[in-house]
Amino acid sequence: MTKLQKEVTTGTDSKEDLLLTLKPASKGSGISVSISGKGAVQFSEEIEATVRQVLEEMGVTDASVEIVDYWAFDFTIRARTKAAVLHATGRDEVVT
Amino acid sequence: MVYTLRRSRIYVPGNNPRMLSTCDLFGADAVTLDIEDAVAPEQKLSARWLIAEALRDQPFGNSEVTVRINALSTPWGHRDLEAVIPTGRVEVIYLPKAESARDVQELDRVLTDLEEEHGLESGQTKIIPLVESARGILFAHDIATASHRIVALSFGGEDYTRDVGGEKTDTEEELAWPRSALVAAAKAAGVQALDTVYSNVDDLDGLYRQAVKMRQLGFDGKAAVHPNQVEVIHRAFSPSPEEIDYALQVMQAIEEAEAGGSGVIALGRKMIDKPVVARAERTLMIAALSGLIARDKLPERIREVL
Numbered sequence: 001m002t003k004l005q006k007e008v009t010t011g012t013d014s015k016e017d018l019l020l021t022l023k024p025a026s027k028g029s030g031i032s033v034s035i036s037g038k039g040a041v042q043f044s045e046e047i048e049a050t051v052r053q054v055l056e057e058m059g060v061t062d063a064s065v066e067i068v069d070y071w072a073f074d075f076t077i078r079a080r081t082k083a084a085v086l087h088a089t090g091r092d093e094v095v096t
Numbered sequence: 097m098v099y100t101l102r103r104s105r106i107y108v109p110g111n112n113p114r115m116l117s118t119c120d121l122f123g124a125d126a127v128t129l130d131i132e133d134a135v136a137p138e139q140k141l142s143a144r145w146l147i148a149e150a151l152r153d154q155p156f157g158n159s160e161v162t163v164r165i166n167a168l169s170t171p172w173g174h175r176d177l178e179a180v181i182p183t184g185r186v187e188v189i190y191l192p193k194a195e196s197a198r199d200v201q202e203l204d205r206v207l208t209d210l211e212e213e214h215g216l217e218s219g220q221t222k223i224i225p226l227v228e229s230a231r232g233i234l235f236a237h238d239i240a241t242a243s244h245r246i247v248a249l250s251f252g253g254e255d256y257t258r259d260v261g262g263e264k265t266d267t268e269e270e271l272a273w274p275r276s277a278l279v280a281a282a283k284a285a286g287v288q289a290l291d292t293v294y295s296n297v298d299d300l301d302g303l304y305r306q307a308v309k310m311r312q313l314g315f316d317g318k319a320a321v322h323p324n325q326v327e328v329i330h331r332a333f334s335p336s337p338e339e340i341d342y343a344l345q346v347m348q349a350i351e352e353a354e355a356g357g358s359g360v361i362a363l364g365r366k367m368i369d370k371p372v373v374a375r376a377e378r379t380l381m382i383a384a385l386s387g388l389i390a391r392d393k394l395p396e397r398i399r400e401v402l
Contacts, residue, residue, distance in 0.1 A: 016114040075149040076113040
């Protein structure tokens with residue numbers, strides 16, 4: 001199990017990117033994902049599925065994720081989620 | 097003789113998702129996904145993973161896929177490799193600020209370990225050292241021969257100028273010597289020589305003139321920082337119709353001399369010696385790979401190696 005130590009935001013508000021805020025959550029509370037932004041209406045299910053998959057692969061079981069989407073591609077969603085986890089767990093260097 | 101076209105390579109900042117998703121549209125011979133100079137220290141992690149994830153499923157067209165990592169002496173270089181190499185998609189690693197054979201050998205060792213660990217073919221990842229300091233230029237031949245993975249040396253003009261305390265001018269005369277030294281070192285090692293960027297993206301005529309000069313100096317290609325520069329660079333590094341025609345005449349003269357059992361080869365009143373033949377072969381190779389001449393128009397000895 002991967003424990004998040006702090007709240008972190010990754011990404012930008014540029015086109016084809018997203019802003020992703022990852023927050024620690026109490027043990028056993030599971031994963032909650034909220035999505036807003038331009039691409040949210042059409043692709044929120046796909047975005048949420050991608051985020052949940054990356055979190056699962058990285059062993060995160062409890063977290064709150066807030067996303068503002070600017071039509072990000074799948075690879076960007078995966079990368080931003082991964083970078084957020086690595087930073088929030090202190091497993092890699094500073095990230096913005 | 098197998099020749100890989102590396103007329104142009106375009107830098108793509110690793111922290112820019114939009115550019116990473118359009119690499120296949122640039123038409124460059126190579127794309128260089130950049131985690132080094134184009135990315136601020138606090139964005140290295142994000143850029144590294146954007147590139148790694150883009151490598152997994154984004155299209156790159158016919159472009160050679162290359163990544164410019166951070167130097168291995170920085171806190172980021174090893175992590176860059178650990179993120180991108182497992183994708184199996186990286187054809188070339190650009191090693192910045194290469195100053196010695198040891199720099200290249202260290203990268204070679206790390207690549208060998210990662211390729212083995214991730215089930216990749218040993219040696220499949222090639223290396224292009226970026227030579228961009230006075231020390232790097234002085235040891236350029238050592239660098240070029242430090243690993244069997246090396247396919248080219250690339251020159252970095254901005255960093256070189258800063259390193260020697262010089263001043264970059266419009267004519268770039270101050271870079272004439274290091275450029276020539278790099279070309280000589282690369283060619284003596286049997287690898288390609290690639291030139292630095294032309295940073296004024298609005299001056300396409302100036303880019304063309306400079307790129308032609310670099311081709312005449314012996315460079316095989318030049319870096320681009322904007323998609324608009326790619327076509328101009330291709331034009332500058334492609335043989336003209338007259339050059340292609342002359343190369344065909346040279347090859348025909350050789351074939352006729354061989355058929356006639358003659359040891360002396362002439363084209364009109366000009367003797368054809370070995371360097372002329374080599375240049376003609378190279379011209380036709382580049383012309384063929386650039387789509388400037390149909391395959392069936394090529395001499396058989398060129399067709400065989402394409």
